[in-house]
Amino acid sequence: MTIHIDGRIGEGGGQVLRTSLSLSAITGKAFVIEHIRGKRKKPGLKxxxxxxxxxxxxxxxxDCKGDSLNSQRLVFNPSKIRAGNYSFDIGSAGxxxxxxxxxxxILxxxxxxSTVTIQGGTHNPMAPTADxxxxxxxxxxxxxxxxxxLNLMSYGFYPAGGGKIKAEIRPAGDLPKKVELIERGPLLKKRARILxxxxxxxIAEREKKILLKQGWFETDEVEIVNITNSPGPGNAVIIILEYENVTCVFQSIGEKGKRAEKVSAEAYNAAAYHHKSMVPVENFLTDQLLIYLALVSNGTFLTSKVSLHSHTNMKIIEKFLPVKFVVKEIASGQKLNCTGKIFRSVHS
Incomplete structure (x- = not known):
């Protein structure tokens, strides 16, 4: 059975493709995607x-057809997953x-x-960071x-790139019958890293000043990290909130023409908003957890708001796996539930 996907669905970006690739490989189901990144100003495969x-x-x-730069159509027919030591070079700050x-x-x-080494950007404005x-x-x-x-071997900022990460992946064994992330527990530790x-x-001193001005961080909780192993200039403010049951990371990436004060304020405002919400899972983590929630096929977590990006991701997951996502409004935010048949890998 070949699954047909319109890349303009929902948010219409690269996540539609990435989720399809992952689940196609895991389930053994081939797919065809048309209009890749169809809602972007420059659609197609970058x-x-x-x-x-x-x-x-x-x-x-x-076996692939359409796997070329700027292609807006891809046919992907998977075979057997192979463990190994893989290395991929994006060749840009991607x-x-x-x-x-x-x-x-997949791995x-x-x-x-397996191990996977990837070279490119590690701290990008529109992507999760290595942190x-x-x-x-x-x-x-x-x-x-x-x-x-995950090991961050070297930093890569836009536009120079040149960063490197290495992941070590162990095969999944027996998955839990159910997962829940309902309570985040008390805040155990908070810290900010200015890269x-x-x-x-x-620039870093001004960003630190903004964070300390808010009165939430102590001086020893804000660290300036001078990066020496990146080929190009770059800046980021990373805030880490470590709760009893979950750790949340908030980031803002410096860009040309973006004032240091704005970079710092963006990260702080996101962290402060989440802390006040009392829910365990912040918006970006929500999106990243969806595939894994579906693979377990029985789980629930609370978040402040499920984004269009996440709703789109859920629709793609439901095309490959026998699961159903339901989002309900609650007093503190939204409750996301996933139920379905237990997934049995075609490779087991």
Whole structure:
């Protein structure tokens, strides 16, 4: 059975493609996608998306048609998932983390452990950062029965890129019968990391001043990290809130023409908003957890608001897996529930 997907569905971006690649490889179901990234100003496969296709195909031995730059149609017919030591180079500042997002679920269904090394951007404006993956996402999916670790080998900022991450992935064993993330527990620790590469030091000092001005952080909770192993200039403010049951990471990436004060304020406002909401899962983590929630096929978590991006992702997941997502309004935000038949990998 071949699944047909319109890339203009919902949010209409690259996540439609990435989720389709992951679940096609895991389920063994071929798919055809038309109008790839159809709601973007420049639709079709860009370098980062093409590397995701090539990476997924190499891991599951897929036969592809349309796997070329700017292509708006792709046919993907997977075969057997193979464990291994993989390496992929985006060749630009495209996001390493989004490529990893594509291949990580696949390698959880290999028959032995694997490593994946990816070169490109590690801290991009419109993508999860390596900090987010290592501190928030990977510990969260560990609760779901999926075990991987991440090493940030070098930083890569837009537009120079040149960063590198390496992930170690262990095959998923018996998954829990049900997962719940309803209570986040008390805040155990908070900290902020200001990353600075090949830019004037006053930028980081101004960002630190803004954070301290809010009165939430103590001086020793805000760290300026001068990056020495990145090929180009870059800046980011990363805020990490470690609760008893979940760790949440909030980020703002510096860009040319964007004042340091705005960079710092964006990260702080996102973190403060989430902390006041009392829900355990913030919006970006919500989107990242959906595939894993569906693979367990029985779970619930609370979040402040399910985005269009997440609603789109749920629709794609439901095309590949026998699950159903339901979102309900609650006093503190929204309750996301996933139920369905237990997924049995075609590779087991």
């Amino acid at each position: 370098r980062q998306h093409l590397v995701s296709v090539e990476a997924a195909a190499s891991i599951c031995g897929a 996001s390493c983390c989004l490529v990893l997002q594509t291949v990580l679920p 959880f269904y290999a028959d032995s452990s 987010f993956l290592a501190k928030s996402f990977l510990p969260a999916i560990y609760r779901f029965g999926f075990n991987a670790s 600075l590469s090949k830019l004037p030091q006053h």
